[in-house]
Amino acid sequence: xxxxAAVQSRSADASPANRALEPAIGLVELRRDFGDRTxxxxxxxxxxxxxxxxxxxxxxxxxxxxxxxxxxxxxPSGGVVSVLGCxxxxxxxxxxxxxxxxxxxxxxxxxLSPRENLGLSAALHGLDREVxxxxxxxxxxxxxxxxxxxxxxxELSAGMKQRIDICRAVLHEPxxxxxxxxxxxxxxxxxxxxTPLIAAGNGRTRLVVSHERGVVTAAAxxxxxxx
Amino acid sequence: MTAYAALLGKDLRVELRTLRSLPAMALFAVTAFxxxxxxxxxxxxxxxxAAGVLVPTLLFAALLAxxxxxxxxxxxxxFDLVRLAPVDRTVLFAAKASALVIxxxxxxxxxxxIFALFFLESASGLLPFALILLLxxxxxxxxxxxxxxxxxxxxxxxxxxxxxxxxxxxxxxxxAAGAGEHLLAEDGPDYGxxxxxxxxxxxxxxxxxxxxxxxxxxxxxD
Numbered sequence: 001x002x003x004x005a006a007v008q009s010r011s012a013d014a015s016p017a018n019r020a021l022e023p024a025i026g027l028v029e030l031r032r033d034f035g036d037r038t039x040x041x042x043x044x045x046x047x048x049x050x051x052x053x054x055x056x057x058x059x060x061x062x063x064x065x066x067x068x069x070x071x072x073x074x075x076p077s078g079g080v081v082s083v084l085g086c087x088x089x090x091x092x093x094x095x096x097x098x099x100x101x102x103x104x105x106x107x108x109x110x111x112l113s114p115r116e117n118l119g120l121s122a123a124l125h126g127l128d129r130e131v132x133x134x135x136x137x138x139x140x141x142x143x144x145x146x147x148x149x150x151x152x153x154x155e156l157s158a159g160m161k162q163r164i165d166i167c168r169a170v171l172h173e174p175x176x177x178x179x180x181x182x183x184x185x186x187x188x189x190x191x192x193x194x195t196p197l198i199a200a201g202n203g204r205t206r207l208v209v210s211h212e213r214g215v216v217t218a219a220a221x222x223x224x225x226x227x
Numbered sequence: 228m229t230a231y232a233a234l235l236g237k238d239l240r241v242e243l244r245t246l247r248s249l250p251a252m253a254l255f256a257v258t259a260f261x262x263x264x265x266x267x268x269x270x271x272x273x274x275x276x277a278a279g280v281l282v283p284t285l286l287f288a289a290l291l292a293x294x295x296x297x298x299x300x301x302x303x304x305x306f307d308l309v310r311l312a313p314v315d316r317t318v319l320f321a322a323k324a325s326a327l328v329i330x331x332x333x334x335x336x337x338x339x340x341i342f343a344l345f346f347l348e349s350a351s352g353l354l355p356f357a358l359i360l361l362l363x364x365x366x367x368x369x370x371x372x373x374x375x376x377x378x379x380x381x382x383x384x385x386x387x388x389x390x391x392x393x394x395x396x397x398x399x400x401x402x403a404a405g406a407g408e409h410l411l412a413e414d415g416p417d418y419g420x421x422x423x424x425x426x427x428x429x430x431x432x433x434x435x436x437x438x439x440x441x442x443x444x445x446x447x448x449d
Binding site for chain 2: 070071075080096097098099101103106107108109110112117120121123124125126152159166168
């Protein structure tokens with residue numbers, strides 16, 4: 001397993017100067033068990049703000065579990081987890097709204113249209129309607145889905161759903177992007193369109209899960225290999 | 228738009244678009260009335276028998292909607308959407324309970340006139356009984372939303388919801404049927420204990436709304 005240096009224990013002082021020194025993601029001996037089975041056996045990781053990390057490994061190596069823990073969707077069984085200065089799971093409430101999460105399955109209601117799904121997500125994030133409506137239209141245009149924006153999600157192909165789900169993940173301009181195989185189901189044209197939307201940089205940190213080395217690892221600052 | 232309005236609007240829009248719950252609830256209620264009409268071999272009902280047919284029929288029809296309440300959240304990632312958003316998670320409880328109150332009210336707007344047509348000689352007790360039903364709807368929605376959430380997290384969800392829910396609804400059924408017995412009496416509505424039943428239903432609603440508010444956040448944890 002490829003590992004980075006362990007995270008230093010954080011000071012209780014949360015001043016802006018100290019926050020600037022905090023990693024975007026800090027893991028020390030992160031463990032997650034499901035009953036008798038251990039999905040994550042103890043992962044150490046330190047990711048600085050703005051960095052891009054590729055997480056690779058075979059099926060069942062705990063990649064998706066790691067992403068769900070970092071998003072605050074799953075409790076760790078042990079270890080220290082710090083994401084954007086929040087100690088998880090204790091401070092999950094402070095993390096909400098700051099992470100863009102793309103999972104295995106799209107977080108989209110099948111009987112709503114892409115435009116309605118994005119509107120719902122914007123409302124849940126408390127985004128101002130006047131600001132968000134032009135952004136939704138711009139995102140739909142960027143991923144080439146304007147013409148199908150009022151169809152039901154159930155009527156779209158897997159690749160189209162993936163495009164809309166990526167729009168949902170970046171809609172609220174999160175500080176941290178957690179992407180589980182963002183290229184899945186996408187054709188080369190869609191990949192080209194979506195690459196700028198999910199890029200790291202400008203203070204945005206990115207963690208991308210993939211089965212294998214390739215485009216994802218080439219674009220990453222470093223690679224975490226699980227399993 | 229607030230998160231509450233967005234979630235409630237989503238549920239109502241999906242129901243209008245798919246008609247998955249309301250037609251099934253209405254059809255169940257009407258079918259039950261037909262079975263009671265022939266099963267009891269009575270053309271008119273009043274008092275405790277009228278309330279005993281109407282209230283449980285509405286309750287069992289409500290179970291159809293309660294069982295489906297969180298299907299989309301479980302299968303389409305709605306729980307994760309709320310967990311990721313910077314909102315108080317009880318907003319989902321409030322939106323789901325409100326949607327259920329609306330479904331139940333629509334069901335009653337269809338089923339109660341049909342019940343009156345089938346069984347009642349006089350409809351004079353139905354107006355005050357509507358107030359009883361409205362309070363019963365709030366209690367049923369609060370309890371139903373809470374139990375539906377618990378059941379959704381379990382593998383035995385179809386079995387669990389009615390098994391846990393029905394015993395919890397006994398006080399609500401006693402109050403609604405008790406009020407119905409007097410309001411649907413053969414010789415016209417009797418308001419003698421109307422206030423008592425209203426108070427009991429109001430207390431039930433308050434308790435389960437508070438329990439839902441206090442516990443829903445924990446139920447959404449993994």
